[in-house]
Amino acid sequence: MDSRKIAYCALLSAVALLLGYVERLLAVPMVVPGMKLGLANVVVLLALYLFDAKTALGISLVRILLSGFVFTGFASFLYSGAGAMLSFLAMAAFQKTKRFSMVYVSIIGGMSHNIGQMIFACIAVENIRLLYYLPILLVIGGATGFLTGIVGEKTIVYLKY
Amino acid sequence: MKKKELIFVLLLFVAAALFYGVTAYQKKASDVAAISIDGTLWKEVSLSEDGTYTIETPQGYNIVQIQKHTAAVIEADCPDQLCVQQKSIKQPHEMIVCLPHKVVVEIK
Numbered sequence: 001m002d003s004r005k006i007a008y009c010a011l012l013s014a015v016a017l018l019l020g021y022v023e024r025l026l027a028v029p030m031v032v033p034g035m036k037l038g039l040a041n042v043v044v045l046l047a048l049y050l051f052d053a054k055t056a057l058g059i060s061l062v063r064i065l066l067s068g069f070v071f072t073g074f075a076s077f078l079y080s081g082a083g084a085m086l087s088f089l090a091m092a093a094f095q096k097t098k099r100f101s102m103v104y105v106s107i108i109g110g111m112s113h114n115i116g117q118m119i120f121a122c123i124a125v126e127n128i129r130l131l132y133y134l135p136i137l138l139v140i141g142g143a144t145g146f147l148t149g150i151v152g153e154k155t156i157v158y159l160k161y
Numbered sequence: 162m163k164k165k166e167l168i169f170v171l172l173l174f175v176a177a178a179l180f181y182g183v184t185a186y187q188k189k190a191s192d193v194a195a196i197s198i199d200g201t202l203w204k205e206v207s208l209s210e211d212g213t214y215t216i217e218t219p220q221g222y223n224i225v226q227i228q229k230h231t232a233a234v235i236e237a238d239c240p241d242q243l244c245v246q247q248k249s250i251k252q253p254h255e256m257i258v259c260l261p262h263k264v265v266v267e268i269k
């Protein structure tokens with residue numbers, strides 16, 4: 001790993017952390033439990049396309065760990081961790097096939113983020129009826145993924161490593 | 162530009178709208194909110210009677226308020242405060258979740 005890549009990774013991690021904070025500031029009305037926009041997803045997406053799955057996973061882990069320590073408690077740390085991991089796995093798998101556009105990969109990432117969180121929440125509170133909120137969470141995740149995907153596609157042109 | 166992807170998201174939206182449309186059509190008006198801790202029913206409270214209920218869990222407390230046929234968590238000492246931020250509920254299936262305390266308030 002050369003110093004240029006280290007600088008890139010540090011920058012991407014910082015941006016991810018910042019986006020997580022901005023999202024908290026936006027104070028999106030909580031219509032459903034666990035609703036989150038997932039803006040930081042764009043960073044993992046960029047790392048996936050700029051570098052490889054391993055680097056993207058690293059940045060994702062750094063983000064979850066740091067924001068868990070800085071902003072939230074242990075339960076929500078596990079909760080968003082479950083979402084971020086499923087999102088990473090799905091994006092990496094879809095990107096690897098090379099049959100989907102970056103925006104599609106981002107949409108898949110946004111949706112699976114919410115699927116992962118929901119599964120974790122169902123287990124944590126032992127209530128399967130929480131799944132009632134899954135459709136709306138998939139729409140929110142998909143729509144945010146669409147937007148962050150477009151942002152990612154526009155940004156990556158200027159980030160050539 | 163990005164037409165296919167946009168259509169995909171729109172289809173997602175339509176599917177979700179259909180799902181909630183159908184469940185809303187099937188629902189019966191409800192008068193009971195069930196409060197559970199860690200998957201076990203703690204109390205069923207009537208939505209017709211205004212009042213506040215303090216739920217003590219091993220992790221901390223939540224205060225549920227029933228007012229004008231809606232239920233809301235008005236206070237809690239959980240670290241993320243998501244349950245307090247969530248808007249009040251009144252329709253069947255709707256629920257408020259406090260993940261750190263494993264508390265679920267659910268309209269029956």
Ligand SMILES: [Zn+2]
Pocket residue numbers: 237239241242243244245258259260261262
């Ligand atoms: Zn709470």
